[in-house]
Amino acid sequence: MNAQIIDGKHQASLLNQKTKTDVEILVAKHGFAPSLAVVLVGHDPASEVYVRNKVRTAKEIGINSLEYLLPADIAQTELEAKITELSQNPQIDGILVQLPLPEGLNAEKVIELIDPQKDVDGLSEISIGKLALGKLGLRACTPLGVVILAKTALGNNLSGKNVVVIGRSNLVGKPVAFLFLQENCTVTIAHSKTENLPQICKTADILVAAVGQPNMVKADWVKAGACVIDVGINRVAIENSPKTKLVGDVDFEEAKDIAGFITPVPGGVGPMTIACLMANTVMAAKLRRNI
Ligand code: NDP
Numbered sequence: 001m002n003a004q005i006i007d008g009k010h011q012a013s014l015l016n017q018k019t020k021t022d023v024e025i026l027v028a029k030h031g032f033a034p035s036l037a038v039v040l041v042g043h044d045p046a047s048e049v050y051v052r053n054k055v056r057t058a059k060e061i062g063i064n065s066l067e068y069l070l071p072a073d074i075a076q077t078e079l080e081a082k083i084t085e086l087s088q089n090p091q092i093d094g095i096l097v098q099l100p101l102p103e104g105l106n107a108e109k110v111i112e113l114i115d116p117q118k119d120v121d122g123l124s125e126i127s128i129g130k131l132a133l134g135k136l137g138l139r140a141c142t143p144l145g146v147v148i149l150a151k152t153a154l155g156n157n158l159s160g161k162n163v164v165v166i167g168r169s170n171l172v173g174k175p176v177a178f179l180f181l182q183e184n185c186t187v188t189i190a191h192s193k194t195e196n197l198p199q200i201c202k203t204a205d206i207l208v209a210a211v212g213q214p215n216m217v218k219a220d221w222v223k224a225g226a227c228v229i230d231v232g233i234n235r236v237a238i239e240n241s242p243k244t245k246l247v248g249d250v251d252f253e254e255a256k257d258i259a260g261f262i263t264p265v266p267g268g269v270g271p272m273t274i275a276c277l278m279a280n281t282v283m284a285a286k287l288r289r290n291i
Pocket residue numbers: 142166167168169170171172173190191192193194197210211212213231232233234269270273
């Protein structure tokens with residue numbers, strides 16, 4: 001194995017420590033701790049775990065977290081009324097609606113009702129627009145985590161690096177690409193219609209896989225010494241066992257012998273997503289109050 005493992009858990013804990021200090025300063029100097037509203041609709045098991053982790057991390061950091069557990073059969077209008085109420089509540093600094101919403105609910109409409117100043121998930125049209133225009137704003141959490149991990153490996157100056165992002169979703173691929181562009185990287189966005197994908201990937205100094213296909217990226221797609229960031233979270237069966245395990249979009253066992261740096265799954269991008277949500281909540285609290 002040549003690659004250095006990028007320890008997402010460790011980086012997340014460093015970021016959380018910094019955010020905790022920021023909260024302590026807000027409390028000492030300005031007399032308040034930021035408040036985060038976490039909205040969970042229904043009982044999707046994975047979403048319940050994510051929400052529990054977010055609420056627990058917020059508590060550890062000193063952020064007030066308010067949980068709103070809503071029934072899966074809630075009407076769209078009722079959910080929208082709840083989000084509008086939270087958006088208008090001056091006590092709340094950040095609103096996170098855990099996705100995906102149960103079938104029948106329109107997530108896009110719900111996200112657009114979040115006050116952009118409280119959009120700590122960074123997924124609203126205004127937040128993505130500000131990102132695309134390079135304006136100050138709240139950045140989507142997973143993409144932000146990806147860039148922080150790349151900087152952990154390669155240093156803060158990513159200028160001129162060739163980045164290939166596989167995936168063009170609004171949630172991950174597109175915002176990741178804009179963030180690297182802002183870092184003065186040369187960015188290629190690949191997707192399911194891209195031709196010669198392995199060859200394109202092999203040009204990357206930083207290769208980001210955000211596809212949702214287990215172990216898709218093989219060793220011969222990776223340039224020697226590249227920094228490989230695996231966003232994928234795929235649950236697959238374990239051979240000869242009733243159990244399952246999580247794997248990424250990158251064939252870790254193969255790619256680790258070629259890459260210079262690589263994120264594991266789990267323990268790579270995942271923990272950074274929550275840490276970035278916490279940092280965003282503090283940022284939202286400051287921006288709203290012009291601190
Ligand atoms: P989407 O399904 O929304 O997007 C997948 C993207 O991959 C699409 O742009 C699609 O292309 C592209 N794609 C699919 N198949 C191929 C292929 N064979 N070759 C090239 N491109 C392909 O997924 P998300 O962006 O929401 O998530 C991607 C992965 O990241 C998932 O595994 C998800 O679980 C994980 N994830 C992890 C997070 C974390 O915190 N670690 C947070 C969010 C997501 P096209 O547009 O042409 O269809």
